[in-house]
Amino acid sequence: MKSYSVKEISEKLNGELVGFTSHNIFSPEQLELANNDQISFIGNKKYEKLWADSKASVAVVNTDIAIEPGDNRAFIKVANADLAMSKVLELFAPAPPAFDNEIHGTAVIHETAVIGEGTKIGAGCYVGPNVKIGNNTTVYPNATILDESTIGNNTIIWSGAVIRERCHIGSYCIIHPNATIGADGFGFRPCPQQGLAKIPQIGNVVIGNGVEIGANSCVDRGKFSSTIVGDGCKIDNLVQIGHNSVLGKFCIMAGNSGLAGSVTLGNGVIIGGSASIKDHTTIGNGATVGAGSGVTGDIPAGKVMLGYPAVEARTALKQWAMLKRMAENK
Template sequence: MSDPQFFPLATSLSFGEVAAISGAALPEGTDAARMITGAAALEAAGPSDLAYMDNPKYTDALAATGAGLCLVSSRFAMRVPTGTTALVSNAPYHAFALVLARFFPTALKPGSMFGSQGVAPGAFVHATAVLEAGVTVDPGAVIGPGAEIGAGTVVGSHAVIGPQVRIGRDCAIGSGSTLQSTLIGNRVIIHPGVRIGQDGFGFAMSPKGHMKVPQIGRVIIQDDVEIGANTCIDRGASRDTVIGEGTKIDNLVQIGHNVVIGRHCVIVSQVGIAGSSTLEDFVVLGGQVGLAGHLTIGMGAQVAAQSGVAGDVPRGARYGGYPAQPALSWARESALLKSLVAKRGKTSDRSDV
């Protein structure tokens, strides 16, 4: 069986070019013309590969690497083995990402599964839809009436773009995703299976039953947002659901109606955000965090994984636990509980004698 190369190398780079891209300086005496033809993990890298390291956990792997060139922070530079050139950077991971993007540009966002531009046979584009030049629509995709899609956008197979949806330029709409009641900016990446713009969970509850409340808002997704596979974003009830510029959302996230998420937030997998909550800019939510409705998470706040947030979180705060509380209080409470359990165990052991 052949071993396919899913992301072909776009170019090779000299040591000097890698240094220029990463913003680092080559050590004195290094051959700047020596070529790098790939990238690999520390333990798998060979003499023509670029690697990186910025985590003490991988110190042993760094010491044993066979990479030709390795991006490292200054504190690990002395651990780079003979035969590997250390390229010192203040942010090795960020620098590695810059170089990797030059090597493998097709891995940056989903592209056409069929490798050709235009509307493929088997796709359906309504006569009133407007597609700019350079839009790609893969087989099985459906573009509804009045939809507008900007140049350079790729719509994956079996994606459904609903009536009047607006999608900007250079976006990627993953296979099997559905978009309705949605306005999308430029350079947005939506991975396969995402659901955007469906009803919010709104019911007027009573002892006689629960009456559905019409959800008449939209979803607004600003530029440079990325949304992971099988995430769901409900449209607003009476105001718009908004995802701010540059925000990155992982797989399997649920965002309820009327939620407003600021710029450059990071939301990790399996987070659930109940309706009408607001996340200000640069908020980070760890995996499986749950937010109650009508909360405000202040700018730059971070919430640890698996925390349950029942109240507002101040700007810049670090919270964790269930219910979530300031991280220092959470750590002290956990330590105290552990100590009490240990003491109780010792008392029980003595009483059994």
Template sequence: MKSFSVEEIKSLVSGELIGNCKDQIFAPEQIENALKGNVTIIGNSKYARLWENSNASVAIVYEGIKILPEDGKAFVKVKNPDLAMAILLDAFEPESPYFETDIHPTAVVDKTAIVGSGCKIGANSYIGKDVTLGENVIIYPNVCVFDDSTIGNETVVWSGTVIRERSIIGTHCIFHSNVSIGADGFGYRPSSDGRGLVKIKHIGNVVIGNGVEVGANSCIDRGKFSSTILGDGCKIDNLVQIGHNSVLGRFCIMAGNSGLAGSVTLGDGVMIGGSASIKDHVTIHSGAKVGAGSGVISDVPAGKTVVGYPACDSREKMKQWVALRKLAKN
């Protein structure tokens, strides 16, 4: 079990130590559940009231906190408690699952595949024709990587993920369990006789940049003609749908159950709230934010925050909601 002294924790987060605690710290925990030997976080004043009844030995706190630790406990003051906690969680992270052999005997690796040095391929995984894996790629059990796909250095692919043919994936990516990359897009048209539907095939691919993380059970469909693209540093939550030919800029965030229809464009740093839906062929420009549960049916200017269904400027929508409440009281 990993453990740290309070002084070591102070050094890790580059904080200021207040108080005197000799306990060895073996785990982080939320303030209500923390025990002796735990470090917790007080990120803003609304959590300060919980400290009196907390059993935590140490708290990472924001610089402006007004309370003091008790005897035998300590605070570590930092400018940004959330970023400090990210450092701590990294320090306390348990070891990754163990690979007894680099390539498990039950894995199927096509003879034409190129597997870089340091790669690990788990049980029952499939690596198809002309696939290229860079260095130190980790493929956990029961993953499929189909023909002509490329995966960059240090990328991690968790169990159940399917990477379809011709996908291009960058370095240092993480794909959590049961991600689907490069499946057919959703396209149908009424048949000429009006008695059925004609499937529109999608023959493009998916291109994913460096440092992208995709949550469990999310789907990124391939392009109809060219590519569905995710730029460097994008972070995609669980249960997210990204439709065919959508293009995401750098460092976009999409929260759980949100979705992009086909041919949506996101600029750099766009944030999409949970369960938000974006209509096809809409452009959301750089730095814009879409509130949770919103429905976006038209372009969003750079830096704007939109909410509601249909989504509009957040300040305008708030006025509408206030007006509706007043109307309901009359």
């Protein structure tokens, strides 16, 4: 098991050590559950009250902490406890699943596929014709990468993920289990003969660098061009990104949210959980859509929107307060 002294952890975080503990630290844990050989963190002042009853011997804290660590306990003060704690988690992270061979004998790899140096491909994977995979990429068992797709360097494709034909994924990406990249967009039109005629979806998906796509999420291919997910975007589990949508850089979409077709997100847009965005809508740089909201029209840059249908946050809060007063006065 990995263990560190509090001094070693503080040095790795470039933090200020306040207090001292003789305990070696074997793992991180939340305040309420921690033991004296574990490290926790206090990322918000409202949680300071939990420290007295916690058994953790060390906590990563913000510099404005208002309490003392106590006997045989220590604080590591940093500018941002949340970011520092991510480094602590990296220190204690277990090794990823191991590969006995770089290419498992049961993987099916087409003779025209190009596999980069150091890339690992697990059991039961399928890699189709003219696929190109960069260096040091990991494809876990039972993933599928279809014809003419490309994947960059140092990307991780987890088990059950499907990368359909002609889709392109950049470097340093993570595609989580059972995510689907490049399924058909949802295109149908009323037809006297068929009831509903399927509109062929002949485009693809282009995913930038440093993108993470959560488990069971879907990024649909474009109808006749590309659905684009920009560099650094982080997509949660169970998210739907409709055909021909374009996401700028560093967008965040929380679980169960969805974009209909041809939605455009600027850079740094945040979409809360279970929010839904109408087709052909544009959301400007840095805008935020609150959880459960329904967006039916364009949103200017920097706006915060709440409600169903979504309105500016201040307006929504006023409306909710008025409704509450009306209900109380009945």
